[in-house]
Amino acid sequence: MNKQYKNESKRGIEWTDYTWNPIGGCQHGCRWKMPDGTIAICYAEAVAERVATEVYSQGFAHHYWRPEALDEPLKLKRPAKIFLDSMSDLMGHWVPEEQVRQILDICRQASHHQFQLLTKNAPRLLQFDFPPNVWVGVSAPPSVMMGRALSYSQQVKMVKRQIEVLHEVQVPVRWMSIEPLSFDISSLLVDSKLQWAVIGAATNGSKAYQPRQEWVRNVLDVLDEQQTKVFFKGNLDWPAEEWREDFPQQEHQLMLLG
Numbered sequence: 001m002n003k004q005y006k007n008e009s010k011r012g013i014e015w016t017d018y019t020w021n022p023i024g025g026c027q028h029g030c031r032w033k034m035p036d037g038t039i040a041i042c043y044a045e046a047v048a049e050r051v052a053t054e055v056y057s058q059g060f061a062h063h064y065w066r067p068e069a070l071d072e073p074l075k076l077k078r079p080a081k082i083f084l085d086s087m088s089d090l091m092g093h094w095v096p097e098e099q100v101r102q103i104l105d106i107c108r109q110a111s112h113h114q115f116q117l118l119t120k121n122a123p124r125l126l127q128f129d130f131p132p133n134v135w136v137g138v139s140a141p142p143s144v145m146m147g148r149a150l151s152y153s154q155q156v157k158m159v160k161r162q163i164e165v166l167h168e169v170q171v172p173v174r175w176m177s178i179e180p181l182s183f184d185i186s187s188l189l190v191d192s193k194l195q196w197a198v199i200g201a202a203t204n205g206s207k208a209y210q211p212r213q214e215w216v217r218n219v220l221d222v223l224d225e226q227q228t229k230v231f232f233k234g235n236l237d238w239p240a241e242e243w244r245e246d247f248p249q250q251e252h253q254l255m256l257l258g
């Protein structure tokens, strides 16, 4: 597993302690159109194809299965937050069901950890039973996925479907990564009953493009109404006195104890 850093300059993911990738590679091919017209590729794809080229020798679209990494969370004794598919999408249609079940079984055994799962293929979540220590999350839609540009109405439809699916998933923590917040999705989050949300700016390399302030405020109003905890990514420009880096962990633990 890889330790993550709070300090952005060390290129970590701020909202987790470790990343764990018993699978790697992804066929979703996400792309984001930036406000200035440039196109950002998926961060994991950039890492795989520009930095970790030996590990991802067959390219990022290839599916890698690493059973030797399965027991890593069991060796880590100190409770931690672990992002379990930072270099893939565990719910990707190409990931064999048996591999997903083996990974979820490790999460079940390592009950002292909190596992953070994120997917852009929400409907597949309904095929599995998740242990209570898996935070089941969906990502806001990109501009392009699997080679197809997503129109605004397709993105709205995708968010609606994601929220519908999350309502059916029986875990204490359901969450959404709104990273980037590229349009005002507040009306779609009414009654979403999320326990956690991560909000960030759009980025392309070192350049960040801020969401409109009223979009963030509208989203916060809706999330506050339903007591959703919010974590701001470090790339968001926001007044320091209103800064948020909250986690749902405490409530989650209380629910487990209760």
Ligand code: SF4
Pocket: 026, 027, 028, 029, 030, 042, 043, 044, 045, 086, 087, 088, 089, 119, 120
């Ligand atoms: S689903 Fe995630 S890992 Fe896959 S291409 Fe999209 S952003 Fe990258």
